[in-house]
Amino acid sequence: MGGFGPVARPDAPLARRNPVAKLAAALVFSIVLIATLDPVAPAIAIAVELAVLPLFGVHPRVLLRRAWPLLLSAAGIVVTLVLFAADRSGRVLVEAGPVVVTSGVLLTALGLVLRVFAVALPGVIVFATTDPTDLADALVQNAKAPARFAIGALAAFRLVPLLGHEWQMIAMARRARGVDAGRNPVARLRLFASTGFALLVGAIRRGTRLAVAMDARGFDAGTPRTVARRQRFGPADAALVAGATALALAAITASVLLGTFRPLIS
Incomplete structure (x- = not known):
């Protein structure tokens, strides 16, 4: 079972930064890229993210293993735009009955795909280099988040790996009872939906028990809480956030300039 804890080298320069600083840098870098549909800005952003990957101590194989759902x-x-895009402008590349693939459709799909990767990869890198307990401590100390929210998020984050284990247990229990879809795709889909519903019910029950247990231990008390581990936000952490902001603005500027000079070049 693979967890969601840090998998980076702890001695990497950017992996040692404050969790709130890394999270803020990722949010700033991602939010700025949402403002454009041009593929140039997210392409530059992805190149920057892959270039700083060694500074975070994350191996590319680890990043691929954690980010493979982005490929889906x-x-x-791409499939949705090819089938249902309203704008079919540009040169026709493929025409097969009702399916018409144009250069405009592919350009739009490329921009959206690159933007998905550019927005999601910073979050993947941050959580691959951050211990969940350190993140909760930093949210309370540096971001002044409510302790109940931070500790509840930490508890939920710790329980996420159990979902995969429970899915396997439910599937094995049903197989032991003779419930198997075989090669029937409809039966497979029905079994998948019922397994997902059983997993959802179990997750809600566990969350309810966890909430009651946390309230019983005083997590909902209004008294100030003490801090066991100090999370300091220093000049290097502020420089990380400022650098992420500058790089995101530089990517947007390059996209705007390229869009301005593109008619002159063509």
């Missing part, structure tokens, strides 16, 4: 999202975006 990219495939879904």
Whole structure:
């Protein structure tokens, strides 16, 4: 079972930064890229993210293992636009009955796919280099988040790996009772939906028990809480946030300039 804890080298320069600083840098870097549909800005952003990956101490193989669901999202975006895009401008590349693939459709799909990767990869890198307990401590100390929210988020984050284990247990229990879809795709889909519903019910029950247990231990008390581990926000952490902001603005500026000079170049 793979967890969601840090998998980076702890001695990497940017992996040692404050969790709130890393989270703020990722949010700033991602939110700025949402403002453009041009593929240039997210392409530059992805190049920057891959370039600073060694500074976070994350191996590319680890990043690929954690970010592979993005590939499914990219495939879904391309298929959806190819089938249902309203704008079919540009040169026709493929025409097969009702399916018409144009250069405009592919350019739009490329921009959306690159933007999905550019927005999601910073979050993947942050959580791959941050201990959940350190993140909760930093949210309370540096971001002044409510302790109940931070500790509740930490508890939920710790329970996420159990979902995969429970899915396997439910599937094995049903197989032991003779419930198997075989090669029937409809039966497979029905079994998948019922397993997901059983997993959802179990997760809600566990969350309810956890909430009651936390309230019973005083997590909902209004008294100030003490801090066991100090999370300091220093000049290097502020420089990380400022650098992420500058890089995101530089990517947007390059996209705007390229869009301005593109008619002159063509």
